Amino acid sequence: MKSGQVTIKDLARELNISAATVSRALKDHPDISKSTKKAVISLAEKLNYQPNSVAQSLRHSKTNTIGIIVPEIIHYFFSSVISGIEDVAYTEGYNVMICQSNEKIEREIANTKALLSNRVDGFLVSISKSTQNFDHLQNILNRNVPLVFFDRICTNINTHSVSVEDYEGAYKATSHLIEIGCKKIAHLSGPQNLLISYNRQKGYHDALIQNNLPIQDDWILVADSLEQGFKSAKKLVNLPKAERPDAIFAVNDITAVGAMKALKECGLKIPEDIAIIGFSDDQKLAPLLEPPLSSVAQPGFEIGQEAIKLFLKEISKPERDGVFEKKVLKTELIIRESTRKNKD
Amino acid sequence: MKSGQVTIKDLARELNISAATVSRALKDHPDISKSTKKAVISLAEKLNYQPNSVAQSLRHSKTNTIGIIVPEIIHYFFSSVISGIEDVAYTEGYNVMICQSNEKIEREIANTKALLSNRVDGFLVSISKSTQNFDHLQNILNRNVPLVFFDRICTNINTHSVSVEDYEGAYKATSHLIEIGCKKIAHLSGPQNLLISYNRQKGYHDALIQNNLPIQDDWILVADSLEQGFKSAKKLVNLPKAERPDAIFAVNDITAVGAMKALKECGLKIPEDIAIIGFSDDQKLAPLLEPPLSSVAQPGFEIGQEAIKLFLKEISKPERDGVFEKKVLKTELIIRESTRKNKD
DNA sequence: AGAATAAATGCAATCGATTACGAAGGGTTT
DNA sequence: AAACCCTTCGTAATCGATTGCATTTATTCT
Incomplete structure (x- = not known):
């Protein structure tokens, strides 16, 4: 009790029985008599006894804690995923330790080390933009x-x-732009080392090819922030009239917002002059913009749920068998005003 | 090594020395010879030894972990706070366990219990809307x-x-509305049992009184979500012409957005017909709206930093002395188009 | 009654790291 | 040579909970 926390020993001393008996009484072990159990349980309640998870973890080599590493919590998408994880974790009796890499590999490495040291039972990770070496993973x-x-x-x-169907999502988004009559479609692409960027760009690329539309290198710009979206859109607008795109597919919503800002500043109308579509469908952003932004919805909450479920399934195996599951969730094309031309 | 994790005993066995010596060698204890230290450290590196924090925590009755309970991570404000906490935690060698109450007291109680069981070294808490009983805290x-x-x-x-200067922030916001010529100012208020709601409403109230403007009960509606903001704004718009407000001060940004949506739908112009201002200044939202939303900025990141600093200061005391610090941070009035009338 | 069985509890080791205390070995002092 | 010291390391207890095994006591059987 010195530290303010009641231990099993405190209960034992008070009742003049051994710690072992207290432990067994608390978990309703059949060896213990009803009267002893009653006494132990009532004292435990009286003193508000909470088992020390640290000791239990040490004993069982199991912490009931999951380590999560994300680039930044601040993004709607990642906090949705975390909520999804937490949702399942809570009902399954797991706690989560959340770390941010802040898009830096050094931090990711440090996080990994800290979580390993804390003996988390498993890792749920979304790598940073700058992660090119994978030893820590x-x-x-x-x-x-x-x-x-x-x-x-x-x-x-x-x-x-x-993961989600990035390729298909991008393909759908691009095809949608084509269907509403756009012919010169630009793409604001994400960090080139991330698979999601690659896949989204490929979906864009293939949709154009399949529809016999031109791929033009200066229509593909790397940009994945509001500022970069803004700058890149300016570049696109300043292209010679004939080469100016009539649509933009952005790798994510915030980049699309930056582009929209630039377009408006240039006096261009969305979607009449340039249509625009994002990716992720940030619920707290896309529908609230002017015009509301079309986007490819990713089920963040569900991604989190599935991720932790895969973990739970893995630890329920008698041993690591090296059989891995790669879940790919569907995306959904959300059409709003930013790609809704009058003629439709 | 069976579990895949190297322990101090593994190192000891390999080097034919005792675990105690390994432990001391690893922490550069003066009793240990240079040669032994070298051998231990090199083997530790070779086997990639990571100390078991669980065991250390048990030994030292200190987990180096902080428990955080927030209503919902998904809100920009709370994720900012968490980032601020994490920022300091990281440099101070602390880990964080994050729990969401989802605005439900039952969940908050369960979170408290789980974190206590995990023997976190401290709690950083923002209570839920429904927390009316405080025994768990x-x-x-x-x-x-x-x-x-x-x-x-x-x-x-x-x-x-x-906390932040909710009263002053609300007072400033309301005064600002008055300065730009508004005379009939409505308020969308938050949950009545939260102090922040009370203080914001009081700031609003006092600003009106001080400026000899009328307080009208049907101008004060409880609403703190997009949907409720929408509905409440509709109600305000439907008031008899003479009673219709010419400005709205919303308890937070998302409520303001709901209201804006309603106003636009009714064909009212912002700010000409009705000016509107929010609270919190959600960076990912307020500046991106049409028109950009004025708001009272709360320094979320800094709040997080200050909260954990207070914790660190507390545990550095030789013992709990019952002396508590109540930090109140400043807010900043951010004026954007939603309250910028032409005449200014 | 003596033996066998069942019921209830305690002992001691364990998880991994730490640390007070003690001990062995080499060297120095008087 | 006896007494002493310093360096270096090991022994054992500890943190709190758990659990295989042993022990005690009560009960039942023959």
Whole structure:
């Protein structure tokens, strides 16, 4: 009691029985008599006894804690995923330790080390933009700790993953732009080392090819922030009239917002002059813009749920068998005013 | 090594020395010879030894983990706060366990229990809307565990807190509306049991009184979501012409957005017909709206930093002395188009 | 009654790291 | 040579909970 927290020993001393008996009484072990159980339980309640999870974790080599590493919580998408994870974790009796890499690999490495040290039972990770070396992640698996990637998965490492149909989503978005009559479609692409960027760009690319539309290198710009979206859109607008795109497919919503801002500033009308579509469908943003932004919805909450479910399934196996599941969730094209031309 | 994790015993066995010596060698204890230290450290590096924090926590009765309870991570404000906490936690060698109450007291109680069981070194809490009983929070203090409230603080419990000048912020916002010529100012208020709602409403109230403007009961509606903001604004618009407000001060940005949506739908111009201002200044929202929304900025990141700093200061005390600090941070009036009338 | 069985509880080791205390070995002092 | 010291390391207890095994006591059987 000195530290303010009641222990099993305190209960034992008070009742003049051994700690072992208290432990067994608390978990309703059949060896213990009813009267003893009653006494123990009532004293435990009286003193508001809370078992020390740290000791239990040590004893069982199981912490009931999951480590999460995300680039930044602040993004709607990642906090949705975290909510999804927490939702399942809560009902399954798990706690979560959340770390942010802030898009820096050094921080990601430090986070990995800290979580390993804390003996989390598993990792749910979305890698940072700057993660090009994967030793720290491989290290997790080498220690026999389950690892599930979500969204920004890492193909160099063979493990579970949950992602969305980035290629198909991008293909749908681009096709949609084509259907509403756009012929000169630009793409604001994400960090080139991320698979999601690659896939989205490929979906865009293939949709154009399939529709016999031109691929033009200066219509493909790397931009994945509001500021970069703004700058890139300015560049696009300043192209010679004939080369100016009539639509933009942005790798995510915030980049689309930056582009929209630039377009408006240039006096261009959305979608009449230039249509625009994003990716992710940030619920707290896309529908509230002027005009409301079309986007490809990613089920963030569900991604989180699936990720932790894969983890739970993995630890329920008698041993690591090296069989990994790669879940790919569907995206949904959300059409709003930013791609709704009058003629439709 | 069976579990995949190297322990101090593994190192000891390999080097034919005792675990105690390994432990001391790793922490550069003066009793250990240079040669032994070298051998231990090199083997530790070779086997990629990571100390088991669980064991260390048990030994030292200190987990180096902080428990955070927030209503919902998904809100920009709370994720900012969490980022601020994490920022300091990271440099100070702390990990964070984040729990969401989802605005439900039952969940908040369960979170408290789980974090106590995990023996977190301290709590940083922002209470839920439905928290009217505070036993679970008092219980934290009874166990001698430091507790810091932030934003949604709880006056029934005497402990550290970090909040912002809600009253002053609301007063400034309302005064600003008056300055731009509004005379019939409505208020969309938050949950009545939260202090922040009360203070914001009081700031609004006092600003009106001070300027000899009428307080009208049907101009004060409880609403703190997009949907409720929408509905409430509709009600305001449908008031008899003479009673229709010419400005709205909303308890937060998302409510303001709902109201804006309603106003636009009714064909009213912002700010010409009705000016509107929010609270919090959600960076990912307010500046991107049409028109950009004026708001009272709350420094979320800084709130987080201050909260954890109060915790760190508390645990650096030789013992709990019952002296508590109540930090109140400044807000800043951010004026954008939604309250910028032409005549100005 | 003596033996066998069942019921209830305690002992001691364990998880991994730490640390007070003690001990061995080499060297120095008087 | 006896007494002492310093360096270096090991022993054992500890943190709190758990659990295989042993022990005690009560009960039943033959």
